[in-house]
Amino acid sequence: MPDGALEHLKREGRIVVVGASLAGLRAAETLRDKGFAGSLTMIGDEPYEPYDRPPLSKQVLLGRAGAERTALPRRREIDAEWRLGVPAAGLDMAARRVKLADGDEVPYDRLLIATGVRARPWPNEAEAELEGVFVLRTRDDGAALARRLDAGPRRVLVVGAGFTGSEIASACRERGLEVTVAERGDAPLVGALGGVVGAVAAELQRENGVDLRTGIMVTALEGDATGRVRAAHFSDGTTLECDVVVVSLGAQRNTEWLSGSGLGAGPRGIACDAGCRAFDIRGIVTDDIFVAGDVARSPHPLFGYQFLSLEHWGNAVSQAETAAHNMLSESTDRRPHIWVPAFWSTQFGVNIKSVGVPPMGTEIMITQGSRAERRFTGVYGYQGRVIGAVTFDNCRWLQFYQQQIEATAPFPPPFPTVDRRPEGQKALPADFPDPSLPTHGPTITLSGYSPADRRMTFTPAGH
Amino acid sequence: MKHGILTDILDYSNRANPYPLYEELRKTPVFHDGDGPYVISTYFDIQSLLHDPRLSSDARNLAATAGDPLAESGEEGAAALPPSFLKLDPPEHDRLRRMTNRPFGPPHSPHRIDGMRDDLRGIVTGLIDNLGDPGRIDLVDQFSYPFPVTMICRLLGVPREDEARFHVWADTLAASLDPDPDSDPTERDKTTHDARMELGMYLAGLIEERRKDPKDDMLSQLAVAHGEDGSMSTMELLSTAALLLIAGHETTVNLITNGMLTLLRHPDVLRQLRETPGLAVPLVEELLRFEPPVQLLPQRTPLVDIEVRGVTIPKGSSMWLILASGNRDPHRFEDPDRFDPYRKDIQHLGLGSGIHSCFGAPLARLEAQLALSELARRLENPQLIEDPPPYRQNAVLRGPRHLYVTCDGIRS
Incomplete structure (x- = not known):
């Protein structure tokens, strides 16, 4: 970037965020936090300001909270122009314009795509x-x-x-x-x-x-x-x-509006580098288009540089923050998005949490607690290392296993722990279904450049 | 020179300000000297170890304690109670803590603590009303001390007419945590033993009564509980009740007293709290970071040799996790020695972390928030008479023994 261009961008640039949900909102807040004083446009296909989705399948269905009461708490004012209820319909990368379904066009200097997925x-x-x-x-x-x-x-x-x-x-x-x-x-x-x-x-x-x-x-x-x-x-x-x-x-990624744009977007999402910059269909990284949230696929060094596509709440927040930071940074100040996947669920009175990438695991060991009691920690192993973990009503231990994943610690864990039961003495086959068989949407989609999986397909340009 | 730093930390002359010693200690993040304990003093190491399933809280897994000056002398065994969940590992810990939590907090009893607000406010108001001569108040004896023990009586369901007796036992047990070095140890042990026995007998009687005629209080609910975790035996219930009493008492006394001491040293913040009582919420969190009532956890031991920062800590070693030092770790908190109730990034270790994190935290927080905001509101121009104040002996449950304050008057 030429000298001063970044300062100019920060002062009076135009940033457009397509997707007004969790990732879009957190990115916008981060941009303002980092001193972006230019114009900010938030485009969203739904008529509502950003809201939180996890309660929709929990408190809302139980009648404990109305669906209209799920608005996301704001971290700060973002002083944005909101274009809600109007989906983005196209992208002109050369002219740097987002086309809206109502015919409007919104010009940008930096674009963040956070269009997520739909059912x-x-x-x-x-x-x-x-x-x-x-x-x-x-x-x-x-x-x-x-x-x-x-x-x-x-x-x-x-x-x-x-x-x-x-x-x-x-x-x-x-x-x-x-x-x-x-x-x-x-x-x-x-x-x-x-x-x-x-x-x-x-x-x-x-x-x-x-x-x-x-x-x-x-x-x-x-x-x-x-x-x-x-x-x-x-x-x-x-x-x-x-x-x-x-x-x-499961879900489908909202990328149809990008078909023909030249961006590397398809049914598996939008490929981006670890710094959240989108690839074009030639596999060349763009400099002004960033991606975050469920729609993004980015390589993760902890998981063999495979492109991970994560429909996780925490991922959306973290990736949005990284993308926003990088949008306003010189190349050497940019940060990689190396969030360790994590998610939670509550069902039938049980709190389920997970870290890492369990579906990569070929084996599992119940290191703490017992499956019969519905309270346990299961650790997933892949090629002799810890690759993921899950807890049922046992989440306070999860941080330890996250550190094991980050440290590529050996599997099966070669040490005793508190609450080890007879069933936790040896590893079992993890028993994942063949990933080539379609099933309900798994939480994590693995694909990309690994030798085992070269089935990367971009939606071709033109119709 | 690191030799003797643990002795220095335990030395009474350093009680008023142990923080420079912790700073020194952090230069050797895993400190070990001779046959002493392995001492962990940086934030991230402590945080990790509190979530490490290779660490046990059960003293039966300790190999040798000869070199650990904080090793327990076994006097608690005199009452022959089984270990409380504080000193147990899962699954026993989980079962007892779950059963204890059922009548205490969410998901089953989300209103228990909130429902005590009026009670709390009433006690605080009564204590402040009766402070007497505003020219010389001992905030410990006249306020911080009686407040939590009254709350625990209400929580457990000790009848009002018995509260005074309960206070006497609680005082004696608290004093045993804080022995006067000049007193005769045999006499001291006997007094403690007697108090523990009398308290145990009293609670056992109350439990029997509540089993027959249960009320809404926690002791009744615990006494009659029978669910997927079974029931609590009378012995388990006694040790749980004793845990709630001791752990919920001394710590809260110190939290409130440390709080007032810190506020009196930061008159601007005291004024802001008076003007904005809502500031009490973040203020108490910062207080738990800045002056935590539990300075260190001396009772963890590894089940297997573990490695921390390249140092192997052998199986069965005694370990100290210095929470108060982690809270002042500059790698974690910006400008850690500054008291700043507006601090945003405040994930302190003051209430521990992991499965043993403070059970009574919601009650302690509410007690401290109410106490400090009311004291700030009602004491007119309060000043410390003595700074630093005289401290208790105890280096683990650290706090002033007295806090002499003078003020111009008491607002209504």
Whole structure:
């Protein structure tokens, strides 16, 4: 950057943030914190100011908080121009302009893309339109589903037992509603945590009265004469009567608006370097376009430089802060985004937390506590090192295992710990499903340049 | 010269200001001398070790304590109570702490502490009303000391008419943590032993009563609990109640007294607190960093040889984690020796961290917030009579024995 250009940018530059959710907001706050005094435009497809999504599948469904009360707390004033309710529709990289769906164009000197993901819809459009069929991603989704649960449906069917699906099932049971969960894999959470832990999650669901059906697919949804859903058909030939269906089949990345732009964006997200700068389709890093949050894929040195795509709350915050810092920094002052993946969930009264990348693990060892008691720490190993960990109601130990991951400590852990039980004496196969089989969206998508996985595909330019 | 620094830390003449010694200690982050304990003094090391499952809090895992001047003499064994959850590892620790938490805090009892607000305020108001001659107040004896023990009585459900007896036992037990070096040790041990026995008998009787006729208080709830964790035996319940009493008492006394001492040394902050009572919330956090009531944790031991900063700490060694030193670590806190209630980055170690982090923290915080904001509001132009004040003997639970204050009057 020429001398003084950075100061000029800070003083009177134009920064545009596309995506007005967690990552976009935290990035904007960080930009102002770092002294950015120019114009800041926040573009969001939803009509609401930034809100928090984790409560939508928890407190909101339980009726403890209204969906409209999930606004994110602000760290500071950001003095931005808000363009809410208008999705971005295109990008002209050469002219440095974002095109909006209403025809407007917004020029930028620096662009941050934080468009996140959306719920994967039910593949059959006509069936998806039936009344009583829901997805859960947005505030409106949460409000609509909560209203419907308030009305006391006779049976709820949750399609897909990932984290969102499992949390929805948990909320239904807590409200005393009958609920069936249909999962293509062998157990809930199997994509994120593997079969050993998935078996615990399955027991948890059944103990709490969930009608859990695994190894099964929903083949069709059936409506009545008035267009309300009344039944679901399964791959084993059975039929289930249900008046609410929640489709929880993971997420799709919001990158369609970039197709044809020349940016390296596709169904797997937007590839960026460790400094959050986006790649173009030629694999050349851009200097003025940054990415953060669920839509980003960035290489992580701790995990073999694989490009990680993380749908994690903490990742969105951390990556947004790094991106914002780097947007206003000379190259040597830039920082890498090397956040260790971490997430949490609450379901059936159990607090689940994880660090690292469990799906990379081939083995698991229950180092503390017991699966039968639903209180344990499981450590994942990959090629003789600790690569991830999960706790069920045992999260205060997690920091230690994060340090083990960061230090590439050996697996299985060669030391005793407090609360080691007989089942924790040796490692077990972690039992992850074959990643090439489609399942509900795993929390982490691994892909990229590793020798084992060269299936990197960019959406080609043009239509 | 590092020789003798642990002796210096324990030496009473350094009680008023141990912080320069901690600063010296941090130059050797894992300090070990002869057969003494392994002493950890920097923030990040302490933080890590508090979450390290290779460390035990159970004294039965200690190999040798000969060289540890803080090793327990075993006098607590005299009461023959089983170890409390403070001195247990999971799963026993988890079971007892979970059961104790059920009638105390979220998720099952989210309103217990908040519901005590009026009680707390009433006690604070009563104590300040009765301070007497504003020209010479001993804030310890007249305020900080009686306040928490009254609260614990209310929490446990000790009948009002028995509170006075309870105070006497609590005083005796507290004094045993802080022995007068001139007194006869045999006599002292006997007094302590007797108080412990009498308190134990009293609580056992109260537990029996509450089992038959349970009320809403914690002791009743603990006595009649039976769930997935089973029930607490009378012995377990006695040692839990004793833990709540001792751990919840002395520490809060020191937190409040350290708080007033710090405020009187920072009159600007005292004035700001008077004008903005809400400042009490961040102020108490900064206080827990700046002058933590528990200076160090002397009872951890590794289950296996562990390595910290390249130093191997052998299995079974005794370890000290100096929380008060970690709180002043300049690698963690900017300008750590400055008391700044507006500090934003305030993840202190004052209440510990990990599974043994302070059980009573929500109560202690509320007690200190209410006490300090009320004292700031009602004492007119308060001044220290003696600075530094006379301290207690105890180097671990550190705080002034008396805090003599003079003021122009007491506002209503």
